[in-house]
Amino acid sequence: MIRSYLGAVLGVVLACAAAPAQVSYGDLVKAQEQPRNWLNYHGGYSGQRHSGLTEITPENVKNLRLKWAFQERMSEKFETTPLALDGVLYITVPPGDVYALDAETGARLWRYSRNLPPKLIACCGLVNRGLGMLGDRLFMATLDAYTIALDRKTGRLLWESKMIDYSQGYSGTLAPLVVKDKVMTGTAGGEYGIRGFIDAYDVETGERSWRFYTIPGPGEFGHDTWAGDSWRRGGASIWITPSYDPELNLVYWGVGNPGPDWNGDVRLGDNLFSDSVVALDADTGERKWHFQFTPHDVHDWDATQVMVLFDSEYKGEERKLLVTFNRNGFSYLLDRESGEFLRAGEYVKQDWAIGIDEEGRPIRRPGKLPTAEGNEVYPRVAGGTNWMSPTFSPQTNLIYVTCGEGSSIYVKGPSEYRPGTRYWGSMFLNEETSRDWTGAVRAFDPLTGKKVWEHPLFRPTLAGLVSTAGGLVFAGTSDGFFKALDAASGEELWRINLGAQIIASPISFGSKGRQHVAVAAGGGIFVFALP
Amino acid sequence: MRAFLPFAAAAAVLCATAAARTHETNPFGSAEDFAVGKRLYRVNCGVCHGMEGKTGRGARLARKVHRRANTDAEMFDLIEKGVPGTDMPGLWLGEDDIWKILLFVRTFEKTAEEPCAAAPGDAAQGKDIFFNRAACAACHTVGMGGGRLGPDMSFAGASFSREQLRVALVEPHRDVAERYRVGRVETQDGKKREGVVMAENGYSLFLMDRSEETLGFQKAELKSFQISRESLMPSYAGVLSAADMDHLLAYLCSLRGSEKGAAQ
Numbered sequence: 001m002i003r004s005y006l007g008a009v010l011g012v013v014l015a016c017a018a019a020p021a022q023v024s025y026g027d028l029v030k031a032q033e034q035p036r037n038w039l040n041y042h043g044g045y046s047g048q049r050h051s052g053l054t055e056i057t058p059e060n061v062k063n064l065r066l067k068w069a070f071q072e073r074m075s076e077k078f079e080t081t082p083l084a085l086d087g088v089l090y091i092t093v094p095p096g097d098v099y100a101l102d103a104e105t106g107a108r109l110w111r112y113s114r115n116l117p118p119k120l121i122a123c124c125g126l127v128n129r130g131l132g133m134l135g136d137r138l139f140m141a142t143l144d145a146y147t148i149a150l151d152r153k154t155g156r157l158l159w160e161s162k163m164i165d166y167s168q169g170y171s172g173t174l175a176p177l178v179v180k181d182k183v184m185t186g187t188a189g190g191e192y193g194i195r196g197f198i199d200a201y202d203v204e205t206g207e208r209s210w211r212f213y214t215i216p217g218p219g220e221f222g223h224d225t226w227a228g229d230s231w232r233r234g235g236a237s238i239w240i241t242p243s244y245d246p247e248l249n250l251v252y253w254g255v256g257n258p259g260p261d262w263n264g265d266v267r268l269g270d271n272l273f274s275d276s277v278v279a280l281d282a283d284t285g286e287r288k289w290h291f292q293f294t295p296h297d298v299h300d301w302d303a304t305q306v307m308v309l310f311d312s313e314y315k316g317e318e319r320k321l322l323v324t325f326n327r328n329g330f331s332y333l334l335d336r337e338s339g340e341f342l343r344a345g346e347y348v349k350q351d352w353a354i355g356i357d358e359e360g361r362p363i364r365r366p367g368k369l370p371t372a373e374g375n376e377v378y379p380r381v382a383g384g385t386n387w388m389s390p391t392f393s394p395q396t397n398l399i400y401v402t403c404g405e406g407s408s409i410y411v412k413g414p415s416e417y418r419p420g421t422r423y424w425g426s427m428f429l430n431e432e433t434s435r436d437w438t439g440a441v442r443a444f445d446p447l448t449g450k451k452v453w454e455h456p457l458f459r460p461t462l463a464g465l466v467s468t469a470g471g472l473v474f475a476g477t478s479d480g481f482f483k484a485l486d487a488a489s490g491e492e493l494w495r496i497n498l499g500a501q502i503i504a505s506p507i508s509f510g511s512k513g514r515q516h517v518a519v520a521a522g523g524g525i526f527v528f529a530l531p
Numbered sequence: 532m533r534a535f536l537p538f539a540a541a542a543a544v545l546c547a548t549a550a551a552r553t554h555e556t557n558p559f560g561s562a563e564d565f566a567v568g569k570r571l572y573r574v575n576c577g578v579c580h581g582m583e584g585k586t587g588r589g590a591r592l593a594r595k596v597h598r599r600a601n602t603d604a605e606m607f608d609l610i611e612k613g614v615p616g617t618d619m620p621g622l623w624l625g626e627d628d629i630w631k632i633l634l635f636v637r638t639f640e641k642t643a644e645e646p647c648a649a650a651p652g653d654a655a656q657g658k659d660i661f662f663n664r665a666a667c668a669a670c671h672t673v674g675m676g677g678g679r680l681g682p683d684m685s686f687a688g689a690s691f692s693r694e695q696l697r698v699a700l701v702e703p704h705r706d707v708a709e710r711y712r713v714g715r716v717e718t719q720d721g722k723k724r725e726g727v728v729m730a731e732n733g734y735s736l737f738l739m740d741r742s743e744e745t746l747g748f749q750k751a752e753l754k755s756f757q758i759s760r761e762s763l764m765p766s767y768a769g770v771l772s773a774a775d776m777d778h779l780l781a782y783l784c785s786l787r788g789s790e791k792g793a794a795q
Contacts, residue, residue: 088745102737102747107730109737109745115613115621153743154679156672160615204675 021086022135025180029246035469036510038084040241041130041175043466043507046309047243047252048392050467051508055515057470060530061484061494067516067529068106070099074523077503081130081175081389082518082525083138084509089518090133090152091525092175095126095143098150103511106527110155116144121169121420123191129241129504130175132183134203141172141185147201149183159206163187169194169420175241177251179282182209186238190256190302193233193423196274198253200285210285214238214255214273221287222272230267233417235259236274240304240387245320248337250279250288252307252322260415261300262370263425270295275303277324279339289339291360293326298370299352299410300381300428301327308392308399309336314447323446325390325401327383330356331449345449347442348384348403352377370410374429380437380460381408381428388464389505391473396487398443398452400473404460406437441465441475443490453490464505466517474517476502482519482526498526552611552626556603557637559630568631575622576632584639588618591690593639596646598689598788606633644692647784652774657782660775667779669741670764673786679743680727681711681764688784696783697776703762713763714738716748716756727763 023039031037032044035052042049056064076094082101083090088109089101096114101107120126120143132139137158138150145166149158163185164170169192177184186198196214201207214236216222226234237256244251258267258274276292293303308323314333322336329350333342341360353362368377382404390401413426439457444450455475463476472493473485482502483495500522508517518527559568573582576589584592600609610629613621624632661667661684670680677684687696698705707713714736715725724746726738736748736756741763750756771779 087747102730102735104747105732105735107732107735107737107747109729113618115615115617115619117612117621118623151679153739153745156679156683157615158675 023085023133025134025178028134028178035508036084037086038082038507038509039133040083040177041081041132042241042243042306042389045244045246046392047306048308048310048394049306049389049465049505049507050391050393050469052469053508053510053515054468054470056468056472056484056508056517056530058472058486058493061472063530064484064494064517064528065531066496067527069524069526070101070106070108071522071524072097077125077127078520078523079127079129079504080520080525081505082507082520083131083133084507084511084518085133085152087511089509089525089527090131090138091520092128092130092140094128095120096128098131098138098140098155100152100155101525103509103516103527106525112150112155112157114142114144114148116142117166119167120144120171121166121189121192122171122173123189123422127173129173129239132176132178134178134183137203139176139178139183139185139203141174141176143171143173145170145172145187147172147176147183147185147199147206149203149206161201161206161208163199167420168192169423174239177241177244178203179244179251182282184242184251184282186214186253188237188239188256190235190237190259191261191422191424192420193259193417194235194237195232196236196238196256198238198280198285200282212278212280212285212287214253214278216272225269225272227266227268233259233423234267234271234274235261235423236271237302238304240306243307243309244282245309245336248320249282250336251282252309252336253278253280254303254305254307254324256302256304257297257300260423260425262298262410262427263412263415264296264298266415268296271297275301275328277303277307277322277334279336291332291334291339291341293330293332293362294328295361297328298412299328299377301383302387303327304387305385306389308390308446310392310394310446312397312447314342321446323392323399325385325399325444327379327386328352328362329379329384330362331444332360333446333449343449347401347444347449347451348405349378350384370412370426372412374409374411376407376409376433378407380404380406380433381410381430382460382462386462388462388503389466391465391467392446393467393469393473393487395469395471396443396467397445398487399446400441400443400465400467400487402461402463402465402475403440403442404437405439406460407433409433439477441473441485441490443487455485455490455492461502463502463519466506466508468508468515470515474506474508474519476504476506476519476521478502480521482506482521498522498524500524552604552607554603554630557630557633559627559634564631565634567628568633568635571624571628571632572635575624576636579618583642584636590619592636593643594646594689595640595643596689598686603633606636644694647688647691647693647696649688649781649784652777652779652781654778654781654785656775657778657780657785660771660779661782664775665767665771665779680739680741682708684783684786686788687786689787691783693780693784696780700771700776700779701766701768703764703766704760707760707762711762712758713761714756714758717754718748719752719754721754725763728758731758
């Protein structure tokens, strides 16, 4: 006799009785239309980092105040972008933790803590920039080079897939991108003689669906742009979340620098796809097109800046566009369907190129390569901008960028490869030149590259930006100020000192019907709202 | 590379004494080694696993069959690297130290209860009871499917003896872990809610209710609240027939986790 105990046991409810809110692929596609939630690293596939929330405006932003802060003891840089869903923030805390925080109070709902091996290899700190989300799951790339899935309600580990052996210099630091049934990650480690790649894993099982090497192997297109066997350890790492066009089904990955960084002698050639954007088919990982910003880079100018997608009329034609402000000092406008180069222009002082030719290739100025004695070149090694997010506002049609002005002295030295150790080909010096560095938040017309306004900062900063439909741009500084600028004029309308450097990009989200702004600074997350 | 780190600070600098394993089986065995192992266990492991491997917030080590590692090599690797995503830390001790600790840890097995015995009972019927008839899966996960309110059952057979499982079913309130305390609140308008306590601080309380919704409350706004070491799990004493209890236990005993190490 089949007897059911369901009725007999008081209070048992099937899990499906009141299915909790789930994030679908459709939600991710329309993320910018539900500004209450912040569903991926960029707040949407477009890479625009724009919030549709309007409660906080240039008029009332002066009343903005701290709602809560979350702090963790931390010796690492806190680069996380929180995700926000239905009143909960999900953050990564370096080196390997994930927290769920109540968006109203900051109370910790759960914590996942990854046991990491002691000898992790990371050039620039044991950092992590955030999570990906789908259904009831969160996804993370870890410093020991795994992609993992956690249960969003409890933080329980659901699966972990090893990308590669971390001890050879590989690591995961980016917030994964989730598209349909795949979670995409890639490997950092461009300073350690790695061979970069991009991976896609099945969200359900963690099985790897495809891998795209950012350095082509023998017989593949672009392989001949690497001398000898330099392709085996040419870097071209992946450490920033790509943007994605659901209609074209293309993912736009910014690829890191070639290695050794400052000595290109062993890797003569253009070194594809280092310092490029590659447009990959989201289902297959197949390359549809690529565009290289800095062929044969010897200044460490990764192209890991955000590829910002927007549509506009360009020269009388409605186009699907991609704009990016590259570390090499130029901004670029591309057609994102075909990869066609449309225009480029200087946005900070640079002196390494005479200009950009009609194909989009830089015309190098002689005498600007690193030398044994050291050679001063603009922009700085950290670039005209870097990985921190720019923001595009569909209301002002402007793109806002954190800029750094100045030069570095680039030194060329020997480069010997030993697995798991730094493979740099010498280094750079900033002591003398850094005194003259300055920073700014600048607004540009993405179609012409023309500067519309500038908000000066005394020093360069590694803080990114978020724009809001209320007409604001939020920015951060290296000396701990978090500020609100008028999106139309750049005028500073509000600021607060958070007491520690901001090395992260802010977000805006809604909770209980109110607009909030959140940013990581020092070892804390700070959340602001109007009273 | 992305930032302007000073040259010297750029390489990750965490010291490690860990040495790679050079043996498949424990090369140590003398009484002296054992004494060293015991001392090292006391300092490094005892807080979580207890000196007899039976108590504390760590896994029970006094077992004939362990959940995650059984051969010497597997045990060594686990002790060296820890278990990602759990409180079991990677301690990265030197090779010799780990082998000596293992020498001591192995003695726990002698006093261990027998591993969960599947018989009597039919695991296939037990599975049906678990997922359908008694709907245990509304609160418990096996593999990747199931509820979140209670602990994961993927390793039930490797974690508990048959008797422990039986007691958990008929006396759920007997031994409730901190993580599964029950909170009950009454709001000002007289509504009552209950759930597993997710988080609590001076001002607020968060419960996960039976539909897995996370509910947040401001304590000051509540008429009353209470947190108790009870279980949200109903008692199955007298609810399951003796035969069905056997089937269910047979099924639980058969659960030893998946190879991928999914679900903990």
